[in-house]
Amino acid sequence: MRKIDSIEALEALYPRKPSEPATKKVSDGLIPTYLAWIERARFCVVSTVGPEGTDSSPRGDDGPVALVLDARTLAIPDWRGNNRLDTLRNIVRDGRVSLMFMVPGSMNVMRVNGTAVLTDDPALTERFDRAGKLPRSVIVVTVAEVYAQCARAILRAGLWERDDADGLPSVGDMLRDVTDGAFDGEGYDLEWTARARDTMW
Numbered sequence: 001m002r003k004i005d006s007i008e009a010l011e012a013l014y015p016r017k018p019s020e021p022a023t024k025k026v027s028d029g030l031i032p033t034y035l036a037w038i039e040r041a042r043f044c045v046v047s048t049v050g051p052e053g054t055d056s057s058p059r060g061d062d063g064p065v066a067l068v069l070d071a072r073t074l075a076i077p078d079w080r081g082n083n084r085l086d087t088l089r090n091i092v093r094d095g096r097v098s099l100m101f102m103v104p105g106s107m108n109v110m111r112v113n114g115t116a117v118l119t120d121d122p123a124l125t126e127r128f129d130r131a132g133k134l135p136r137s138v139i140v141v142t143v144a145e146v147y148a149q150c151a152r153a154i155l156r157a158g159l160w161e162r163d164d165a166d167g168l169p170s171v172g173d174m175l176r177d178v179t180d181g182a183f184d185g186e187g188y189d190l191e192w193t194a195r196a197r198d199t200m201w
Helices: 007-013 020-024 032-040 086-093 122-128 152-157 171-178 185-198
Strands: 043-050 053-060 067-070 073-077 096-102 109-119 138-149
Touching: 032 067, 032 109, 032 138, 043 086, 053 086, 073 122, 086 109, 086 138, 096 138, 122 138, 171 185
Parallel strands: none
Antiparallel strands: 043 053, 043 096, 067 073, 073 138, 096 109, 109 138
């Protein structure tokens, strides 16, 4: 395999310069159109980096996945998950983050790069109250740059136009496989729907 090991070699493969829209779209804050788009997003991927490497974690909510605090600040509640804390550990040790917001039906993606801190301040956690249930912590992101990603990737994938889930292995199947059959994957799958419903928040 031939490795591309210099910026010069990389740029030689891509001699065409970015288009004007590709460079003009970057903002250092949430302009009104970017803000309106993010407020419609119920799903995003949070990417972080730490001593063990990189991590990307899906985040979703039944309303906006991120609360806009001001034109440079977003807040994302850490609702119940698997308690691995990969993303949260990374943020505590290295605040660099990238967010990728998606809205079902839209062919665009909104990208945010910046830095994050973690807080359990009641003044913020209580803003996410769900019938008395609160997130244990909130990711507070300071925006360095935000821009819309072109639609080609989603168009190529037909992401919102198809359903390829039929016949996929379940998480129980995966757990059984990764443990060479020692884990009761079938039992896990049978209990999952009720467990998710009862522990959503």
